[in-house]
Amino acid sequence: MMDETFERIADGLAEHGYAIADLFLSQAEVDAIRNSADFLQEADQFKKAGIGKQNDLQINEAIRGDYIRWLDKNNASVPAKVYLDRLQELIGYINRTLFLSLKDYEVHMTIYPAGTFYKRHLDQFKKDDHRKLSVICYLNDHWQDEHGGQLRMYLDNETKDILPVSGRLVCFRSDQIEHEVLPATRERLSLTGWILDQVADLRHL
Template identity: 35%
Template sequence: MEVIFLPKSWNVDQILDDLDQHGFAIIDDVYPPEYIHALTEECTSHLTQFRQAAIQNGVMNQIRSDHILWINEDLNIAQHHIESLKQLSQNLNRAFYLGINDIEAHFACYNAGEFYALHRDNPQGKNGRMISTVYYLHAEWQDDWGGQLHLQDKNNHWHIIQPQPNRIAMFQSDLLHEVIKAKHQRLSITAWLRSDQLRL
């Protein structure tokens, strides 16, 4: 794949400062409309292949109820998003010495009534996830549709982050967070910037 440079709307200095000060950052107006359309088409055309995320190794847990599809090389449009995150990772490594060298990502669909309870993506440094990112892919969103990211920052302050279309929420993977129950279908790409290499 050709080299993908970060979109001009990504203010890297602001991202680095927000991560340093608060442990999370928000990027709005992430991609141009033509890419958003193509990515949404790729996501929605594969919805029948999504599996319930709460079922792992045949066992049901109660912490989450969304549906996911892991992103691999066959999902060509989503790979451009992964490449953008790889480019950003170079900046994160230079600033914070995180050693990020791989991206793990999946499409996520929260249908009405679905949620993800309080958790950490990397509790007590037990895995290689360093930075978590959520890119909101749905075409529109209203504040009363639920589906918000409820996040505790590195200073122990809580934030409600609205899943606005074409927005990335990015945060340290060891921070406590949850996805509030959605009242409308919510589409996204969740990606983890890892300091190890994970092959699905």
């Protein structure tokens, strides 16, 4: 079944530069991640997200209001490892079918408190072009249109709004598709990451 999902993602990337895959995580897998120590017992380790990287990092709540905590594949909880392993399988599939040279990923857990947002931006840094694909998997149960919090992608001739429903994965070109996170009326949870053409080094994030 996951091969069919991987195929849809690869086809979407090849044809449109983005793909949406519902049930990338099952509801049981989402529940396990939400109830794991990563989210529940270590919430105080989430940090205010900034703009930029390393020495250029700046905190600006007028641009983004989320809190993040980076996941390390070597000590992630078992539920989170299920997602990370599936992401690794996706990388292998994309490399075989689209002939890319993707090497690794970096992923953080993300919490957007109600009312917060992330203004329009591009994920690839000006001084660092190793982020090739952006991947977001949502962990929000019973999300409705009226809750807001959509991911808005700016495509060539249109915008596309995507609701952050439970288990849904969105994957898109980090260097091409500008996007933003709209404000929501409730807390919004996700696993947000990037697929890289080099080995990730979390020490520098």
